[in-house]
Amino acid sequence: MTTFPxxxxxxxxxxxxxxxxxxxGDIRTPAFMPVGTAGTVKALYMDQVKGAGADIILGNTYHLMLRPGAERVNRLGGLHKFAHWDGPMLTDSGGFQVWSLAQLRKMDADGVTFQSHIDGSTHRLDPARSIEIQADLLGADISMQLDECTNFPCTHEEAEESLELSLRWGERSLDAFGERDTQTLFGIIQGSNFADLRExxxxxxVSQGFGGIxxxxxxxxxxxxxxxxxxxxTVPHLPDAVPRYVMGVGKPIDLVESVARGIDMFDCVLPTRSGRHGQAWTxxxxxxxKNARFAEDLSPLDEAVDCPASRDYPRAYYHHLFRAGEYLGPMLLSWHNTAFFQALMQEIRASIAEGRFEALRAHLSEAWASTKSKPRTGEDTAS
Structure with missing residues (x-):
């Protein structure tokens, strides 16, 4: 199994x-990966993404296989060329999106058959096909094994069945991936919130020998x-020398607390999704x-962030753009949020190197305490 240093x-x-x-290229860790679902980080040019400080972006197997089609992307030169991104790229396996289809999918021991959310057409995804799409057709630098994402909450038995299926699919993903000189494959841990199953x-x-976990x-x-x-x-059972990635996370407070627990990589749609809905992270x-109190506020969003969208436009202008329904509002705010998340990661990296991470963590935990998400349900299924 090829691994990156x-x-x-x-x-x-x-x-x-x-x-x-x-x-x-090098990926500085801890790293936050902007999500380029359909070959684009929504509302941004790739030059803006790179200028914000991102070393790596994420592409989405499920969406790209449906539109424009993985084979078409390959004929057009691969996802890097197609999306005009020359840095490292990670693709997810498609498992999370298929899991979210609920009534439109049918699982079995070998893979999943599902209906497209676009046109209702039927498709099949199994470990070998997922690897073919990611590594061969899209040309991802880092591919992910196909896994079954577990519902939350779920029973111990359901979580156990899911993790066993994911382990089997991990072996099949490794077999399909084979030996490659310029690409690597990450495995995925499941087990819901049960300590014995996570272990x-x-x-x-870990025993399967992936290039990252x-x-x-x-x-x-x-x-x-x-x-x-x-x-x-989970982390105590992971090797020190392998990059650790928490998928789909998250809010700035989630990133800080995950780093404190030894995590190296993250992705989330939050920066651009928030940007499209009028929320700036600072x-x-x-x-x-969109709040009325910003209608005449001439202060910038966050002048500490080295981005034109963060420092050069007053909050009153953002308020006007969103109230008027102008495209520029989501574009600028997505740019700011993307830059802010990268500025956060840069500050985290610097604080660890300088021995002041715990002080930074304490400060940000206080500033962002109200942003901690609550469980979707009060039921606690942890053992």
Whole structure:
């Protein structure tokens, strides 16, 4: 199994900063990956994404296989060329999106058959096909094994069945991936919020020998505290020398607390999704620019962020753009949020290197305490 060199340069507690070296460029860790679902980070040029400080972006297997089609992307030169991104790219396996289809999918031991949310057409995704799409057709630098995402909450038995299926699919994903000189494959841990199952899944995935390890089954409604508890019960079973990735996370407070627990990589649609709905993320907390109190506010969104959208446009202008329904509002706000998330990661990396991460963590935990998400339900299924 080909792995990319991963150097850890500094630590503070469990937090660590380093570099994951890929043939297309270095990824500074901890790293936040902007999500380019359909080959685009919504509302942004790739030059803006790179200028904001992103080393790597994420592409979506499910969406690209349906439209424009993975084979077409390949004929057009692969996803890097198609999307005009020359840096490293990670693709998800499609498993999360298929899981979210609920009534439109049918699982079996070998894969999943599902109906397109676009036109209702029937498609099949199994470990080999997922790898073919990601590594061969799209040309991802980092591919993900196909897994079954577990519902939250769920029973111990349901979580156990899911993790066993994911382990089997992990082996099949590795077989399909084979040996490659310029690409690698990450495995995915499941087990919901059950400590014994997370340990079992982690040990199984580690033994399979992936180039990186992701914690799946998070950002599915468990809330901030349970997310942290699940990371706590999983990380002790992971090797130190392999990059650790929490999928689909999340809010700035989630990133800080995950880094404190030894996580290296993240992705989430939040920066651009918030940007499209009028929410700006700042060092002082989230700001809803549609609020009437900003109608005559001449202060910038956050002048501490080195981005034109953050420092050069007053909040009053953002308020006007969103009230008027102008396209420029979501474009500028998505740019700001993307830059803010990268500024956060840069500050986290610097604070670890300089031995002040815990002080930063304490400060941000206080500033962002109100943003901690609650569980979707009060039911607690943890053992």
């Amino acid at each position: 991963f150097e850890i340069n500094a630590r503070e507690g469990k937090a660590r900063t380093g570099v994951l070296k890929t043939p297309r 079992r899944s982690a040990k199984g995935v 992701a914690l799946g089954g998070l950002a599915v409604g468990e809330g901030h505290e349970q997310m942290c508890a699940t990371i706590d019960m 060092w002082a907390g989230p700001v809803n620019v």
